[in-house]
Structures are given as C-alpha cells and as structure tokens.
Amino acid sequence: MRISVEWLNDYIDLSDKSAPELANALSLSGTEVESVEYPWNYIEGAFTGRIEAVEDHPNADNLVVTKVNVGEKTYQIVTADKSVRTGEYVAVILSGGKLWNLEIKDRKFRGINSEGMFISLEELKLEEKSETVFRFSEPVETGKDIREALKLNSAVIEVELTANRGDCLSMFGISRELRAIYRKDFELPRADIEENPKEEIEIILDEGCKRYTALLMNDVTVKDSPLWLKRRLVAAGLRPINNVVDITNYVMLETGHPVHAFDADLIGGNRIIVRKARNGEKLTLLDGKEVSLIESDLLITNGEEPLALAGIMGGLKSGISSDTTRVLLEVAVFDPITIRKTARRLGISTDSSYRFERGVDASDSVYVIKRLASMISELSGASVSSKISDVGTPPKNIEIHLRKWFVDKVLGTVVPIEEIENILKYLGFDLEESGDGWDVKVPPYRYDISQEVDLVEEIGRIYGYEKVPSILPRILPGQENIPVEIKEIRRLKRILTASGYNEVINYSFINPEKLKKISGDFDPPMLKNPLSLDLSAMRPNIAFGLLETASYNFRRQNRDLKIFEAGNVFENTETVNEHLSVALLAMGRENADDYTDKRTISPYTFKGTIESILQLYGVEYSFKPASESWLEKRAAADVIVKGEKIGYFGIFDSGIADRVFEIKGQDLFVAELNIDRLIELKRTVIEEMAISPFPRVFRDLSLLIPYRSEFSEIEESIKKHGGENLASVKIMDIYKGKAIPDGYRSITVTLTFESFENTLTDEEISSAIEEIISALKNIGVNLREQ
Structure with a gap:
C-alpha cells in the first residue's frame, strides 16, 4: 500500500510531521514500512514559465520557436507542438536539468538553438500518451519549481501490511492509526447527495454476498480526470484512465472499500442478481481475458447475462467507455473465502480482490456510495436518478470485556488507566467502565479483533513496546518435562x-x-x-x-x-x-x-x-x-x-x-x-559382551546366487543350519563378470565360529559347513566352483 502524505492531510493535520517521522511512528506501532519515496524526484531543473512569443521556425515547417519567461530570465525553446500560444503558462526543463538519467543540454534544431524543452503530462507520468505539452489552466508564478507548483514534491510511504490488517489498506485506515499515535482529530470527507425516487433498483443476493448497495446516475460526462486526482492515483501506484473509473479507484484507496461502476445502458434493466456461476460459463473481463467459470465462482448478473466477476473484475461488455452517459454504482461486501478461491484458481489478483480477500467493512456501504456519487456528480456533471438500494444487514459490533489487571499482566508493565482509555477511543473503540475493567465495542472495520488479548495488543503497540522494561525471566530449577x-x-x-x-x-x-x-x-x-x-x-x-x-x-x-x-x-x-x-x-x-x-x-x-x-x-x-x-x-x-x-x-x-x-x-x-x-x-538394549577364551574360526564361502534371490533369505538359512557355534555372517565381496553364469552373481560371505567351552575342531566346522551348503541348495544357491 502506497500512502501519499499530501493526501493524508485531507483527513488529519500532519503538517508538523515529516515523512520519516510518520514512517518511524507507523513502524513502532506495528505497521511495517518498506520505504519512503518521492515519486517525481527524477525531474530536476523544471520550472513554470510563460510563453512570451511564438514564431515559425525559419528552416522547418513542423517546428516553432518560442520565447519563455522563467522568472528573471527569458529562454528560447524550439518545440514540435505547434499548438502553443503566447500567454500560456507551461512547464519547462532548462538546460542543465535532468529527466530520468537524461541531462538536458542546449541543442540546435535546423540551425536554431533551443535552451531547454517543454514537459507534457506523459513525462510527469500523469498520462499514458500526451499529444501536446502541458499547460496550466490558470496563471501561475513563473520560475517556480514544477514539483512545488503541481504538488509533486510530497512523499509516499510504502507499507507492507499483514493479512489481518485489511483495515489499513486505505487512507482512512492509516489516518486512524496516526490519529491514535498523535492524538489528533480525524475527519471524514462529506458525502452529501439527494436521492431520486424516480427509479428503483431490484437486488437479489446469493449467500456469498453479504451486502449489496446500488445507485443510478444520469447525465454522466466521461472525460479526463483533473490533475489533482491523477496525481494522487499515480502516487498510489495506479494508472489514470477517465474520470469515472479514476473516481472508483480513488474511493477504493480512500475508504478501503472496493467499488464498481457499470454502464447502465448496457446492463439491460434496473435489476441486479448476484448468483453462483454455472459450470463452463464464460465471461470476458475488462482486461480482455476470457475466463471459464465453475459453480463456486460468484457473478454479478442482470438476471440473465454475467456483468462482472464478483469482487475481482468487471466484465468488458458493461464497462465504462467514452460513450457512457448513465452509470450504475455498486458497493458490495463479498465472502472473503469465495473471492480468494476464485482469484487463486484463475490466477487473477486485483486491488479489489486483494481487499475483499482480507475482509472489508460491511457497515460503511451507504457512506461509500454517497461519497462515490458526490465525486462523480462534482467531476462529471452527473445527477442522481434513483434511490439508494441497500440489501443485506451489516454485522453487529463485537463486545469484549477488558480487565485492567490483564492488560498489565500481559504487557509486563503498569499502563495508566487514562492512557488505555485514550488509546482505545482514538483507535475507534467504544468503551464503558464495567467491574474490573471496561466493556469494549469493536468497530466494524476491525474484524481482526475477537478476544481480550487482541485489545491488549492494540494498547501495547500504541503505548509503545519500548516503554515496557526489559527484565530477564526468573527461572527456577525443576523437573525436566520435555515431550x-x-x-x-x-x-x-x-x-x-x-x-x-x-x-x-x-x-x-x-x-x-x-x-x-x-x-x-x-x-x-x-x-x-x-x-x-x-x-x-x-x-x-x-x-x-x-x-x-x-x-x-x-x-x-x-x-x-x-x-x-x-x-x-x-x-x-x-x-x-x-x-x-x-x-x-x-x-x-x-x-x-x-x-x-x-x-x-x-x-x-x-x-x-x-x-x-x-x-x-x-x-x-x-x-x-x-x-x-x-x-x-x-x-x-x-x-x-x-x-x-x-x-x-x-x-x-x-x-x-x-x-x-x-x-x-x-x-x-x-x-x-x-x-x-x-x-x-523402541527397545532399551543392554548387551553383555562375553569374550571366549578359545580361538575363533573363520570360513569363506563363495556362493552363486540368482538375481531374484534376497540375501536376507540366504542369511537366515545360514544362521538356521550353521549350528550353535556360528557367531556371525558377513558379506565380504560381490562379483559379477567372467565365469559367472547369466542371471547370477557371486557373493563371498565370511562365517565366524566361536565356542565358549572348547577349541573347535575341523570336523565340527566341516560338518556345519556341509549342513549350510545343503540347505542353500534347497533355495537355489550353489557353491561357486571357480
């Protein structure tokens, strides 16, 4: 998640805090900070300027020569954009400046010297492809650094969030964290609209959709987004497309609640049915990819045709285009497991699915759709043409009893009562004194909080673990009890x-x-x-x-x-x-x-x-x-x-x-x-090793053994017929080659005989060997002749 510091200031006053301070505060409170970046630092030596004169290039029909006032001095710049006019305010990089790794230098174009270059929104990464250079919509002070003039000098803090903190995947969520850390006020932006009873939207839900909120808007003008909106989306890592789509992305980043806009004229009626897909059903997504669906996938449909893959991506057929004039806005809450399974199976990961997989606030749907509608109305001239249709019930707040002594015991230090109450209140928890502690109501966006120890963790991370004294544990001698x-x-x-x-x-x-x-x-x-x-x-x-x-x-x-x-x-x-x-x-x-x-x-x-x-x-x-x-x-x-x-x-x-x-x-x-x-x-083996006073006798036998035979069977036969004086059987050599018949191998074994009563005679040993050879023949093993 990329957090624009400039954007954060819309909700909480952080003007007295630097980006490194904010990053450090978030890190200490449990939010891992990956980096602090300045996305437009690749531009150096770029300033605002006013075009004082425009003349045709004497040696080239496709070029013009301009005089640009950049503060205290006027510079000559040659450009291929013949649409520039005297009096326009532009952005220009002068000789000596840098764009990425390119150093801008004086350069002659067909004999005319150019002391810099104009900048387009493409160079500013605020547009995919620019046809003309960038102009300011109103007069600005000349000679001003372009990053300051366009507010491109704000830092971006990139955070890495654990799966349980989906509530922080938004500007609101990070603002709430900083509110608790700095004890500052946090204010939601206004979201006022007037509903229109003229039209109604019918909504039918599947169990995989917990809540669905919808609204119709007419007279929509799809066009380019304003610069401030593009700037914030680019800082957050998203690509601007058009004002309607950009607003849906903006509201998602702002609230943490994914939203969607359909072209209402392509839906075919004011009816939305959320249902399971049919096996083999096809849907072409907004990115042009066709997916084949199974029964566990969830679809948004008009009752007949699928319009979107729920919680993941909209369908191409009902997407917003330059011809769109009516939109249907959607704010839904889907089952995280259903979305996760579909996204994993199809190998699709979007900003929307990423948030739904971690859970979204099911209580803010009406506010979110009003915020969405108010922005579309403001930036596209649209009007509301229906009532807000809201189907589904938000879950009740969880209530947990928190004991004061339990907080101190778990954290290992005494946290003042006033501090505990302030931390929880600033984090959005409602609490009321009760018995030995408080009855705490968990805000609906904190679906990771379910038990008392979770509240203690919240208190500890905001209070500061560095305030907990480091004390070596007291270890008493006792009986070892290891599994x-x-x-x-x-x-x-x-x-x-x-x-x-x-x-x-x-x-x-x-x-x-x-x-x-x-x-x-x-x-x-x-x-x-x-x-x-x-x-x-x-x-x-x-x-x-x-x-x-x-x-x-x-x-x-x-x-x-x-x-x-x-x-x-x-x-x-x-x-x-x-x-x-x-x-x-x-x-x-x-x-x-x-x-x-x-x-x-x-x-x-x-x-x-x-x-x-x-x-x-x-x-x-x-x-x-x-x-x-x-x-x-x-x-x-x-x-x-x-x-x-x-x-x-x-x-x-x-x-x-x-x-x-x-x-x-x-x-x-x-x-x-x-x-x-x-x-x-397992057996506990305690063997008594006895040493015979009489000498051992060793005999080697070279045996022809078929490949199909197992040595364990041969060894068992030798031990069984070798008599009571046979002490061990060991393999000494295995041979395959000359003089060995096909299908056989030669194994030489050493037999050890030992007696504890007398010295063994040749007759006793020979008798045992004959018994062994005879028994081996019965299992297809013969003595090797050569």
Missing part, C-alpha cells in the same frame, strides 16, 4: 550432524502437479486455502522437499550435499493422518572438505547411516526390495521391523531427477524413516 518426540528428534539430529549431514527446514506443502510427475500413486490432502497453487497439497513425505533443496543447490554448482529434515508427513485417510518422520538426502563426494578423500557416496555408506539410526532404537530390522516406483531397483530397499515397513532408502530415479528436478550426472540418495513407529517399537 518424548522432542527428545528423540534431538538425538536424531546429534547422530546425523555427527555423520556430516546438515539440517534444512522446508514448507509442509508441496506442488500437487510436480507430485504427479514423480508418481501417480499419491493422493495428498489438499489445502482449502493454500498460500499459492504451488503449495496447495500437504506433503506425503519429506524426501520430495529435500529434492527441491537439492535441485536449488545443484543448479548453483553445489554438487556435494548431505542434508536431512525431521517433521510431520500427511496421509489422506478417512481423516488426515500425520506422523513424525525423518528424511535424508546425499549426493556427490563422501567428504567434500578433504581433498585427499576421492570417495563418492555409495549405497553402502548411505545404508550405514540408516543403520546407525535404527540401532539408536535397538530394533531388529531387515531389508526387502523397495516398493517405491521412483527409486532405482539396483540399489533400493524397504526397511522392515517386526514385519512392518517403517521406511525406505535408495537411489532416486535418474530420469525423474533430470526431468522434474534438473539434477543429472550423479547418483542421488534418499531415505525416510517413520520416527513415530520407531519410538513405539
């Missing part, structure tokens, strides 16, 4: 950071369209009110957020990455189910900071990190081929605990990584574990 989930997350983070992983935090939302590109199996819970279309689904896992982070880093040449994130994921069951998970992602070198370490991350080192997490919970785990379609089968597995899948890990599909995340040329490892289930399955 189990937080303790487990802390332990996880310590393990992962010790393993070289960095923590990241992403949104819990994801782009559903990108999700479909990864896999069509996902059905994530959808948000009813998303921040944007790209963040409209709840994440079904954390790993995809890490992939976005990896993509961002990869495209910026950071190709060595180890990251993790812990948080909730969401499943679309009968109700939305969520659980705590941790996800890891790694790519590139194993140790990027050690130039002597040339290793890249491998499936085995990544698997080791997963195992370190599982061992933290003391669970017995196993691995099975991964069920995720977006993991490469060559190196991916599901993590199984007590027959239940509690996670997965592996290499992300390289094709999807390239196509969706723009990562290519290296393996991308991802993993995710369900921490909630691990906490439930």
Whole structure:
C-alpha cells in the first residue's frame, strides 16, 4: 500500500510531521514500512514559465520557436507542438536539468538553438500518451519549481501490511492509526447527495454476498480526470484512465472499500442478481481475458447475462467507455473465502480482490456510495436518478470485556488507566467502565479483533513496546518435562550432524502437479486455502522437499550435499493422518572438505547411516526390495521391523531427477524413516559382551546366487543350519563378470565360529559347513566352483 502524505492531510493535520517521522511512528506501532519515496524526484531543473512569443521556425515547417519567461530570465525553446500560444503558462526543463538519467543540454534544431524543452503530462507520468505539452489552466508564478507548483514534491510511504490488517489498506485506515499515535482529530470527507425516487433498483443476493448497495446516475460526462486526482492515483501506484473509473479507484484507496461502476445502458434493466456461476460459463473481463467459470465462482448478473466477476473484475461488455452517459454504482461486501478461491484458481489478483480477500467493512456501504456519487456528480456533471438500494444487514459490533489487571499482566508493565482509555477511543473503540475493567465495542472495520488479548495488543503497540522494561525471566530449577518426540528428534539430529549431514527446514506443502510427475500413486490432502497453487497439497513425505533443496543447490554448482529434515508427513485417510518422520538426502563426494578423500557416496555408506539410526532404537530390522516406483531397483530397499515397513532408502530415479528436478550426472540418495513407529517399537538394549577364551574360526564361502534371490533369505538359512557355534555372517565381496553364469552373481560371505567351552575342531566346522551348503541348495544357491 502506497500512502501519499499530501493526501493524508485531507483527513488529519500532519503538517508538523515529516515523512520519516510518520514512517518511524507507523513502524513502532506495528505497521511495517518498506520505504519512503518521492515519486517525481527524477525531474530536476523544471520550472513554470510563460510563453512570451511564438514564431515559425525559419528552416522547418513542423517546428516553432518560442520565447519563455522563467522568472528573471527569458529562454528560447524550439518545440514540435505547434499548438502553443503566447500567454500560456507551461512547464519547462532548462538546460542543465535532468529527466530520468537524461541531462538536458542546449541543442540546435535546423540551425536554431533551443535552451531547454517543454514537459507534457506523459513525462510527469500523469498520462499514458500526451499529444501536446502541458499547460496550466490558470496563471501561475513563473520560475517556480514544477514539483512545488503541481504538488509533486510530497512523499509516499510504502507499507507492507499483514493479512489481518485489511483495515489499513486505505487512507482512512492509516489516518486512524496516526490519529491514535498523535492524538489528533480525524475527519471524514462529506458525502452529501439527494436521492431520486424516480427509479428503483431490484437486488437479489446469493449467500456469498453479504451486502449489496446500488445507485443510478444520469447525465454522466466521461472525460479526463483533473490533475489533482491523477496525481494522487499515480502516487498510489495506479494508472489514470477517465474520470469515472479514476473516481472508483480513488474511493477504493480512500475508504478501503472496493467499488464498481457499470454502464447502465448496457446492463439491460434496473435489476441486479448476484448468483453462483454455472459450470463452463464464460465471461470476458475488462482486461480482455476470457475466463471459464465453475459453480463456486460468484457473478454479478442482470438476471440473465454475467456483468462482472464478483469482487475481482468487471466484465468488458458493461464497462465504462467514452460513450457512457448513465452509470450504475455498486458497493458490495463479498465472502472473503469465495473471492480468494476464485482469484487463486484463475490466477487473477486485483486491488479489489486483494481487499475483499482480507475482509472489508460491511457497515460503511451507504457512506461509500454517497461519497462515490458526490465525486462523480462534482467531476462529471452527473445527477442522481434513483434511490439508494441497500440489501443485506451489516454485522453487529463485537463486545469484549477488558480487565485492567490483564492488560498489565500481559504487557509486563503498569499502563495508566487514562492512557488505555485514550488509546482505545482514538483507535475507534467504544468503551464503558464495567467491574474490573471496561466493556469494549469493536468497530466494524476491525474484524481482526475477537478476544481480550487482541485489545491488549492494540494498547501495547500504541503505548509503545519500548516503554515496557526489559527484565530477564526468573527461572527456577525443576523437573525436566520435555515431550518424548522432542527428545528423540534431538538425538536424531546429534547422530546425523555427527555423520556430516546438515539440517534444512522446508514448507509442509508441496506442488500437487510436480507430485504427479514423480508418481501417480499419491493422493495428498489438499489445502482449502493454500498460500499459492504451488503449495496447495500437504506433503506425503519429506524426501520430495529435500529434492527441491537439492535441485536449488545443484543448479548453483553445489554438487556435494548431505542434508536431512525431521517433521510431520500427511496421509489422506478417512481423516488426515500425520506422523513424525525423518528424511535424508546425499549426493556427490563422501567428504567434500578433504581433498585427499576421492570417495563418492555409495549405497553402502548411505545404508550405514540408516543403520546407525535404527540401532539408536535397538530394533531388529531387515531389508526387502523397495516398493517405491521412483527409486532405482539396483540399489533400493524397504526397511522392515517386526514385519512392518517403517521406511525406505535408495537411489532416486535418474530420469525423474533430470526431468522434474534438473539434477543429472550423479547418483542421488534418499531415505525416510517413520520416527513415530520407531519410538513405539523402541527397545532399551543392554548387551553383555562375553569374550571366549578359545580361538575363533573363520570360513569363506563363495556362493552363486540368482538375481531374484534376497540375501536376507540366504542369511537366515545360514544362521538356521550353521549350528550353535556360528557367531556371525558377513558379506565380504560381490562379483559379477567372467565365469559367472547369466542371471547370477557371486557373493563371498565370511562365517565366524566361536565356542565358549572348547577349541573347535575341523570336523565340527566341516560338518556345519556341509549342513549350510545343503540347505542353500534347497533355495537355489550353489557353491561357486571357480
């Protein structure tokens, strides 16, 4: 929101305050100030002047030579605008002045020297395209700085408002804030009109429209807006169009209530019906864009044809043009959720929708339409031709009991009673003493106030948080009462950071369209009110957020990455189910900071990190081929605990990584574990390590294993038939190549035998080996011959 200081002075006297002072006061009271600007500072050395003489250029038919009195001196200026006349007052930039980055210098035009240039409204950004130079409508003092003469030297304060402070999206709203800060009077402009019973307007509302107020006006003359109106609109960031449209924009910026003007002759009667759109219904908007509508969209219609997309933009067919002579004025209050959904779905954001999405005052409709009509009457010569039709009931004021002791407790300081009362009154609240405090009526434009603590916040921000003393909290020793989930997350983070992983935090939302590109199996819970279309689904896992982070880093040449994130994921069951998970992602070198370490991350080192997490919970785990379609089968597995899948890990599909995340040329490892289930399955493991006094015996077996076989089955068979002295089974080597039949691979395992009673003999070991080999043959695994 851009706030013109000159405009503010219409409602509250701020003549004794500078723009930086106002900006600082707003910042301290909770309104974030982005900048203080002077929009016309790009003009330097421009002055008012009076044309003393106009002569034809001796060497050019399309040029004239003028003499211009600029205060104490007369200058010669050559111009292509042959409409200039002696005695006219104009704006001129003299040699040495600047326009944007262009320095104005003396210049010869076909042999005649020009000592400056005339200015048009186009150069002043007050007109899209100028056909002639600018003339003052009445005599002015010559030699006066043009910015001062046209009031272009006023500052503009740009503020960034939070979504709950829609009441400040107006000059009135900011004026109310400054009234409370400086304790000054605030006066609304008059809005007097005489209604005409000659015509009536029939209005029928849908539930998506809370109130609709309308008025007809005749004898409208559509023309250029006066300079003061253009100046204020440009300062606020809007483009002047014509007097009727400019007035609707002006009143919106002034009151914060969006309004609209229809060409009454194009409506086809004095009937307005607000209804839901029909599926597939079309409407061409004022910007020429045709939109296809659905049943949740809200329309303004004449009973048959749509006239406007409610709260967002008018229709092209009923828009104001230079031929318009009758207008129907609209001041409506629409349901914020309905407007927000339509605007987001169609990708349209307007000044009107921006305000309706945050809520507008439903009690000021009659005042706003009178203000609108009075300005149109004044600036276009129009007359009121109907009664004000007003359908819908404004909501009743909320009443909240505010306790004095509660104010002091929450703010941590004693605020004088008189100060509390003054702050609330100047902010527009009505209050009456009651018991231990006040009964406070909330003004209808403060729809963000609903409870007692909201009132305390209002008092605190205007009173000044700098007046609240800074006192260190008193902390008494006591029993630690930290939730189990937080303790487990802390332990996880310590393990992962010790393993070289960095923590990241992403949104819990994801782009559903990108999700479909990864896999069509996902059905994530959808948000009813998303921040944007790209963040409209709840994440079904954390790993995809890490992939976005990896993509961002990869495209910026950071190709060595180890990251993790812990948080909730969401499943679309009968109700939305969520659980705590941790996800890891790694790519590139194993140790990027050690130039002597040339290793890249491998499936085995990544698997080791997963195992370190599982061992933290003391669970017995196993691995099975991964069920995720977006993991490469060559190196991916599901993590199984007590027959239940509690996670997965592996290499992300390289094709999807390239196509969706723009990562290519290296393996991308991802993993995710369900921490909630691990906490439930957790075992406290206290193992007694016994050391045998007798030597261990080691035997290696090279086995031919079909590709379809799972090592977990082979390991289980070895342990089952290896006898009581078999202590461990470990893989020592995997080989694929010469002498290995197609469809097989060779895996060498080391078997460790150990006895606590005697030294093992060759016969005992050989007997166990024979049992193992025999059992392995039954599952299709043979001893490798060579």
